[in-house]
Amino acid sequence: MYFFLPNAKGGLSALMEKVTSESGFLDRHLPCRRVEVGRLRIPKFKFSFGFEASKVLKGLGLVLPFSGCEGLTEMVDSPTVGQELYVSSIFHKACIEVNEEGTEAAAASACVVKLFGYVEKIDFVADHPFLFVIREDVTGAVLFIGQVLNPLAD
Numbered sequence: 001m002y003f004f005l006p007n008a009k010g011g012l013s014a015l016m017e018k019v020t021s022e023s024g025f026l027d028r029h030l031p032c033r034r035v036e037v038g039r040l041r042i043p044k045f046k047f048s049f050g051f052e053a054s055k056v057l058k059g060l061g062l063v064l065p066f067s068g069c070e071g072l073t074e075m076v077d078s079p080t081v082g083q084e085l086y087v088s089s090i091f092h093k094a095c096i097e098v099n100e101e102g103t104e105a106a107a108a109s110a111c112v113v114k115l116f117g118y119v120e121k122i123d124f125v126a127d128h129p130f131l132f133v134i135r136e137d138v139t140g141a142v143l144f145i146g147q148v149l150n151p152l153a154d
Helices: 012-021 025-029 054-059
Strands: 002-004 037-041 045-052 091-099 102-104 122-125 130-135 142-148
Touching: 012 025, 012 130, 012 142, 045 054, 091 142
Parallel strands: 037 122
Antiparallel strands: 002 130, 045 091, 091 102, 130 142
């Protein structure tokens, strides 16, 4: 999980604009080496989001499963002869929770190679709006992305 805290308290919208419009922005701004963190202060938060995804998928060109054409019917032993099996709707829901015990949403493994030497510790205090990203590091695929607009709220 990565956290992006803009320098300016009102800088989240500019950061989001860069993340969404500049190709490779995340790759260029993720640390290439291990970062030692001194104080880490982030609020507890929990988000969930759900939507009906059929229109989006059809808009991306995935139309065959919705059409009732050959394909899905052949995948099952159907007692209803003469009827075609098709996808009527697809729903998506995602949830992420961060608290004292950690993050619940995805699991990741990492191997950290250390260099001998002094590493300066940085403090990360999220006292203004910030961005969080959960990403699969081998492929760079973003699994979750969100923003906390009021980290001081309970």
